[in-house]
Amino acid sequence: MRSRTAAISAVSLLALLLLNQASASPPPIVDEVQIDGEVGLNNRVRYSFSTVEGATEYEIYYSNSYFNNVSSIAPPETSVSGFPDAWLTVSDNQGEDPSLEETLKFMRCWWSPWPQEEELSTIPSSSNWSEPTFSSGMPIIPKQASSVACDLPGIKRGQEVYIGVVSIGADEISNTEGLVVVSAITIAESEVPPKPDMMPVYIALGTIVGGLCLVIAVLYFLSPNRRDRQGYFLVLPSIILLATLTFYPVGYGIYLSFTDESASNYGQGEFVGLDNYELLFSEDRDFDGDGDPGFWRAFTFTLVWTFGCVSMHMLLGVLFALLLESRVIGKVAWRTILLIPWAVPGYISVIMWRGMLNRFGWVNGILTTDIDYLGWDSWAKFSVIFVNIWMGFSFMTMTVSGALQGIPKDMYEAASIDGVSTFKRFRHLTLPQLMPALVPLSLLGMIWTFNLFHVIFLMTGGGPDRYYGEPGVTDILVTFVYDVAFIDGEYGLAAAWSVIIFLMLIAFSTTYLTVTKGGEVDS
Amino acid sequence: MRADVASLRWTPLGLQSTRWFGWISLFSLMIMFAFAWMRNDDYGMKIVIVAILCNSTIIYLVPEDAPEHRASSRLSLFISCSVLLMLSCPIFLFHRDSTFTGITLIDLWTSLPVLLVSILSFLSGIKSWRWFVGKHTQSEAIEGLSRSRKHGPRVLQISKQIVLLHLGLFAILPPLWTLMLSLTPGNSLGGDFKISSITFEHYEKIMGMDRFWVWLRNSIIVSVGTTIFGLSIAFPAAYGFSRYRFHGRKLGLFVFLIVQMFPGALILVPYFIVMKGFGLLNSFIGLMLAYSVTALPLCVWLMKGFFDTIPIELEEAARVDGCSQLQVFIHIIFPLSLPAVAITCLFSFLAAWNEFLLALTFLSDTDKYTMPVGIASMVSETQPYWGDFAAASILVSLPVVLLFITFQRYLVDGMVAGSVKG
Numbered sequence: 014m015r016s017r018t019a020a021i022s023a024v025s026l027l028a029l030l031l032l033n034q035a036s037a038s039p040p041p042i043v044d045e046v047q048i049d050g051e052v053g054l055n056n057r058v059r060y061s062f063s064t065v066e067g068a069t070e071y072e073i074y075y076s077n078s079y080f081n082n083v084s085s086i087a088p089p090e091t092s093v094s095g096f097p098d099a100w101l102t103v104s105d106n107q108g109e110d111p112s113l114e115e116t117l118k119f120m121r122c123w124w125s126p127w128p129q130e131e132e133l134s135t136i137p138s139s140s141n142w143s144e145p146t147f148s149s150g151m152p153i154i155p156k157q158a159s160s161v162a163c164d165l166p167g168i169k170r171g172q173e174v175y176i177g178v179v180s181i182g183a184d185e186i187s188n189t190e191g192l193v194v195v196s197a198i199t200i201a202e203s204e205v206p207p208k209p210d211m212m213p214v215y216i217a218l219g220t221i222v223g224g225l226c227l228v229i230a231v232l233y234f235l236s237p238n239r240r241d242r243q244g245y246f247l248v249l250p251s252i253i254l255l256a257t258l259t260f261y262p263v264g265y266g267i268y269l270s271f272t273d274e275s276a277s278n279y280g281q282g283e284f285v286g287l288d289n290y291e292l293l294f295s296e297d298r299d300f301d302g303d304g305d306p307g308f309w310r311a312f313t314f315t316l317v318w319t320f321g322c323v324s325m326h327m328l329l330g331v332l333f334a335l336l337l338e339s340r341v342i343g344k345v346a347w348r349t350i351l352l353i354p355w356a357v358p359g360y361i362s363v364i365m366w367r368g369m370l371n372r373f374g375w376v377n378g379i380l381t382t383d384i385d386y387l388g389w390d391s392w393a394k395f396s397v398i399f400v401n402i403w404m405g406f407s408f409m410t411m412t413v414s415g416a417l418q419g420i421p422k423d424m425y426e427a428a429s430i431d432g433v434s435t436f437k438r439f440r441h442l443t444l445p446q447l448m449p450a451l452v453p454l455s456l457l458g459m460i461w462t463f464n465l466f467h468v469i470f471l472m473t474g475g476g477p478d479r480y481y482g483e484p485g486v487t488d489i490l491v492t493f494v495y496d497v498a499f500i501d502g503e504y505g506l507a508a509a510w511s512v513i514i515f516l517m518l519i520a521f522s523t524t525y526l527t528v529t530k531g532g533e534v535d536s
Numbered sequence: 537m538r539a540d541v542a543s544l545r546w547t548p549l550g551l552q553s554t555r556w557f558g559w560i561s562l563f564s565l566m567i568m569f570a571f572a573w574m575r576n577d578d579y580g581m582k583i584v585i586v587a588i589l590c591n592s593t594i595i596y597l598v599p600e601d602a603p604e605h606r607a608s609s610r611l612s613l614f615i616s617c618s619v620l621l622m623l624s625c626p627i628f629l630f631h632r633d634s635t636f637t638g639i640t641l642i643d644l645w646t647s648l649p650v651l652l653v654s655i656l657s658f659l660s661g662i663k664s665w666r667w668f669v670g671k672h673t674q675s676e677a678i679e680g681l682s683r684s685r686k687h688g689p690r691v692l693q694i695s696k697q698i699v700l701l702h703l704g705l706f707a708i709l710p711p712l713w714t715l716m717l718s719l720t721p722g723n724s725l726g727g728d729f730k731i732s733s734i735t736f737e738h739y740e741k742i743m744g745m746d747r748f749w750v751w752l753r754n755s756i757i758v759s760v761g762t763t764i765f766g767l768s769i770a771f772p773a774a775y776g777f778s779r780y781r782f783h784g785r786k787l788g789l790f791v792f793l794i795v796q797m798f799p800g801a802l803i804l805v806p807y808f809i810v811m812k813g814f815g816l817l818n819s820f821i822g823l824m825l826a827y828s829v830t831a832l833p834l835c836v837w838l839m840k841g842f843f844d845t846i847p848i849e850l851e852e853a854a855r856v857d858g859c860s861q862l863q864v865f866i867h868i869i870f871p872l873s874l875p876a877v878a879i880t881c882l883f884s885f886l887a888a889w890n891e892f893l894l895a896l897t898f899l900s901d902t903d904k905y906t907m908p909v910g911i912a913s914m915v916s917e918t919q920p921y922w923g924d925f926a927a928a929s930i931l932v933s934l935p936v937v938l939l940f941i942t943f944q945r946y947l948v949d950g951m952v953a954g955s956v957k958g
Contacts, residue, residue: 214814244776254832262803340689342693353711358889358932360892364925369710382575470893504809518798526794
């Protein structure tokens, strides 16, 4: 078994300490930089450096390949060539502008008045370190800071990254000669795990199929009616398919949640009891050091997302269905147009909106605003919910207008003779008759929205701020499980999340089945 | 006597329509406020708040039926509010002297209903002065009533059309934007679209791209395979559940209902591990199996519901005439159930065609991608080929949208019966 935190190379290159030739004395080179690729999960590295005299600002460069001067930087996927990827300002004026702090969440950093520590991984919990304040989105560290540590998130597994820090003097002069560049490779899967033993799976599947056949056979010979028992043959294939491909995976998933199965440990998971469930809430999963391992954050946003989307769907659906059902010209045309958001394949709509909401995209152009709809915390939350409202309202309109057609019209005639106002007619006539359709519909909508994966996955990927092994700002439970399973490769933990999601869904489903009276099984 | 009733029931049409448009303009004011906020435009926000207050007052003051409290103070409030409202829009539009960036289309659009409602309420305020203070004559009331009857529905119709127009725009703008993007040269995201510079380069590029056709082929293979396999399992099952009363039938049906609630994400991890173990990860067979079992409950329920509507007497008559069970099935049931089979086919086809999550998880080889995963891979941070994406998505979604429009009724009913859309 391979330790997860192995395979790190932290190479620190010696500085070519050239003589300082600049006239207006730039600050000395930052030459004490160290890096720790082991921190947290596979997709970020942490580095730290000692501050130097006379610097008012530090520019931090990231690159995919080695560089020794700033102009030759090949940027990582997210940055613009030649520009620093992060800034640090040195000042005793402690700015405090929390509204802008969220724009630079990726710059998670800490400062300390003491020299660098060897153990970078303990920084957030160590009392020596404090977080900088922010002004205009820039982190500010005080002058007495003697070392700074930062996180670079968003690194892919196995990607090599180079980091260089440039100190900037008072007149924006800097010395990049002999820049010290450190590099790290994030944890890579270096060895192919052995082919797992599939025997237990074969046995389990065989047992399920055999057992089902046996049960059906017993039922067949026991059943008194000669004709009706033929039905077993017709139903058997579908039952077997369902048992092997739905119930077995669910059961296997529940079993997985009690093991430590992971990508590097594939097929050899050992039984660990309730460890995974404890881990969900434990400090060990608190990677960004805010005292919250992220479960409740994701859970809260899942609730906001579910109820926000479904309530807006229902509201708009009812409103527009009423409009479409009343006397309007061009009903068929409107109906067809309103159908479009539902008819366009979901993944295409989402990517479409992602393009429109891009910072340099159409929405900002038309509204003459400058908002990073998918990059700022609250806007990202708003955007994903808004897009899902766009995608879902037309379906609700269609279903509600179907339900509206089933309401007898004669009551409205009576009401109009009595001079009942429009609103009262809706409140006391339409709504009560619509309720039997609306309640199950909204429950169904909740189940769907709760499980909706592709909107958030394709819009923001759960981000901003998603690279810390914790749920990002817009991560709902379902999208985070995907990250845990297929980015972090922790199958056991992901299965534990899934089981918890499943328990929540059972609550929804039970309500749904109660409301619809068991789906009228034998209507 | 008749005239009395008329004067009691008459409300000037201008006021009634003000009420309708008032709601519309209140909504657009909210949007204006949001935009002002998004631009960090404090002054604009203040003006919009004043406008919202005026607008709400107008809505509150316009009575639906004959007013009980006719007071001139109310009238003056009404008129001053409408004047204020009328003023606030131009101020909002033109106040930005220092940072004036030009009135955008959006500004005009949001302030138009507000201007409309304020002018309307102002005019109707003058016209219905006499009504407001209760000094109108009976003949005026009769005339007004007939006017209301004649033009009232028209005003209502116009306001409905306005709401629907906005809604329609809201629904259709993103697809229109995509269409526009696919015809614009280059891969920019902005709105620099000109009729003169329409180009089909993206379409040509997509059509000439091998991978596009490979993805299309993969999607067709998977969807058709899913449909055939799923139907061949679901059809007999549905028939069995509908026609035979065996032990455990209700339990079976209930299980089929419950399974629809299982989240894809729950089964994802174990699916992945089992499929990996069987070596089905980068293969269509794994995907087809997964898709058909996901669509199975819905297919069974849909077709079972349809079989229930075929009278059993038909089969019994055939059997009396000497048909075997198989012959009954082939000659009676199958032809009759063709429409249901067609709809169920459509369902499982579309579900497989649009599915994203499982395909993303199971397929890692670019040549094995289905259309959804392929298209999603076209736009990433490193390769923002938005124009190509737009062209490809227009090509892919056009047939799907047409299918949806044609079969909307069935699809809506089926969707309620179970979850399908990917």
